[in-house]
Amino acid sequence: MAKPALILHGGAGARRERNYDAEVVHMREVVEAMKARLDAGASALDVAVETVVMLEDSGLYVAGRGASPNLAGDYELDASLMDGASGKAGAVAALQGFRNPVVAARAVMDRTPHVMLAGNGAARFAAEQDLARVEAPEAWYTRAGQGEDNHPPSGLSHGTVGCCVLDSQGRLAAATSTAGVFGKMPGRVGDTPIPAAGTWADEHAAVSCTGQGEYFIRVAAAARTAFGVAAGQSVNEASQAVIDRIGALGGDGGLIALDRHGNIAQPYNSQGMKRAWLATDGGIGVEVFGR
Numbered sequence: 077m078a079k080p081a082l083i084l085h086g087g088a089g090a091r092r093e094r095n096y097d098a099e100v101v102h103m104r105e106v107v108e109a110m111k112a113r114l115d116a117g118a119s120a121l122d123v124a125v126e127t128v129v130m131l132e133d134s135g136l137y138v139a140g141r142g143a144s145p146n147l148a149g150d151y152e153l154d155a156s157l158m159d160g161a162s163g164k165a166g167a168v169a170a171l172q173g174f175r176n177p178v179v180a181a182r183a184v185m186d187r188t189p190h191v192m193l194a195g196n197g198a199a200r201f202a203a204e205q206d207l208a209r210v211e212a213p214e215a216w217y218t219r220a221g222q223g224e225d226n227h228p229p230s231g232l233s234h235g236t237v238g239c240c241v242l243d244s245q246g247r248l249a250a251a252t253s254t255a256g257v258f259g260k261m262p263g264r265v266g267d268t269p270i271p272a273a274g275t276w277a278d279e280h281a282a283v284s285c286t287g288q289g290e291y292f293i294r295v296a297a298a299a300r301t302a303f304g305v306a307a308g309q310s311v312n313e314a315s316q317a318v319i320d321r322i323g324a325l326g327g328d329g330g331l332i333a334l335d336r337h338g339n340i341a342q343p344y345n346s347q348g349m350k351r352a353w354l355a356t357d358g359g360i361g362v363e364v365f366g367r
Contacts, residue, residue, distance in 0.1 A: 078246040079356035080114035081338035082107060084127050084239040086137040088286040088330040089224035090348030096364045099136050103352035104362050106130045110241075111354050120241040120249035120282075121159045128155070128178040128251045131237040135218035137350070138235020140176060142220030143255030148262045151213055153177040153255050154269040156192075157185065160248035160277035167192040167269040173199055175208040175216075178253045181269070183207070192269060217255075236268055238275070238284025240334040242356075248336060250275050250282040250298075254289075267292035272299035280336060281305040283315070286349065287329010291322045301333050315341040 084106060086099055109130070110123050118126075132140020143151045155177035156167035166185025169192060171177050180202045184193050193201050203209075210216045221235050238252035252275040254268040266289020267274035276283045276298035283298040292298075297318050304314025315333045322329065323345045330344025338356035342349065348365040355361070 077244050078242060079338055080244050081242045081334055081340065081354055081356045082110055082114065082123065082127070082239065083332045083334055083340050083342065083351060083353040084131065084237070085284060085286050085330070085332045086131060086237050086350035087221070087224070087235045088328070088344050088346040088349040089138065089221055089235050090346070090350055090364050091224055092347055092365060094224065096350060099350050100362050100364065102134055102136055103350065104360060107352045107354050107360050111360070114243060117244060119245070120243040120247045121157070123241045123243065124157060124239045124249040124251040125178055125182050127239040128237055128253050129176050132176050132178060132253055136220055137237045138221040139237040139253040139255045141216060141218055143217045144219045144221070146260045146262050146264070150262065151217055151255070152262070153253070154265060155181040155251070155253040156269045156271055156275040157181050157251035158249065158271055158275050158277040160279055160282055163278065165191050165271040167271065168198040169194040169265045169269040170263055171198045171202065173210055174202045175210055178251050180205070180207055191271065194265070236286035238286060238332060240277070240282035240284055240332055242282070242334055242336065242338050246336060248277045248279070248282040248334065250277040250284045252284045266290065267297065272296045274298055276302045278302055278306070281311055281333055283331055283333045285329065285331040287322065287346065288327045291325050291327025292329065294325065295321050297322065297331060301331065305335055311335040311339050311341040316343045319343045319345055
């Protein structure tokens with residue numbers, strides 16, 4: 077039996093002039109709730125999805141309820157997940173009208189032969205699955221992250237949540253979700269819904285990324301991290317090398333990663349990255365700006 081571990085993030089857009097007390101309290105509550113689930117024998121994939129649902133529903137992060145509109149005034153949301161034990165993945169991109177894109181991504185993985193559905197096709201599928209809708213967008217969405225790197229004039233904007241999990245059976249899983257960051261072009265898709273770029277899980281490592289997605293796509297950030305671990309690097313070495321590569325290209329952000337032994341990595345090159353974790357010894361940590 078493995079000792080469970082988990083790490084989540086609430087985005088790498090944090091700025092020092094903002095107060096994150098509410099996010100710190102919430103992230104700890106999420107980890108505590110998921111610790112109970114893992115202790116009860118829940119699977120890594122289920123816990124990854126449940127974690128991201130809690131982050132989406134809070135309205136505190138740039139995902140799910142925390143969405144901001146694109147240039148056309150629409151709310152387009154993305155998510156992906158990957159099960160390290162089976163290699164299966166699911167994703168949705170530019171999804172409109174539904175509360176939890178990560179739940180839609182799980183449905184794509186479980187109930188279709190596909191990995192990703194996008195736009196109107198994703199929305200039709202979510203409706204067929206009777207997933208929870210957003211009936212009044214302007215009343216529901218909180219536009220979280222005002223003043224963070226996900227809002228202009230920060231250049232390429234970003235805002236994401238994610239989770240990596242190791243369960244008691246030694247299985248790894250990861251899930252990532254993002255909401256429409258303010259001012260993006262309609263139809264823009266970043267790294268979040270793309271397995272290998274924004275999310276990855278295999279038998280060696282689970283990874284979830286947050287940052288300027290265009291750069292994470294260009295380096296296949298999540299898969300590159302896991303492949304480094306498979307090649308013998310520590311999870312810290314592999315993940316830091318990816319963030320260094322992104323920085324060398326001019327991008328910023330961070331990632332969280334977890335290997336099969338429960339070792340955790342959380343590098344970033346932005347001002348801060350909201351994250352919380354459960355270590356294999358049962359300890360819980362929460363951090364925004366410290367390393």
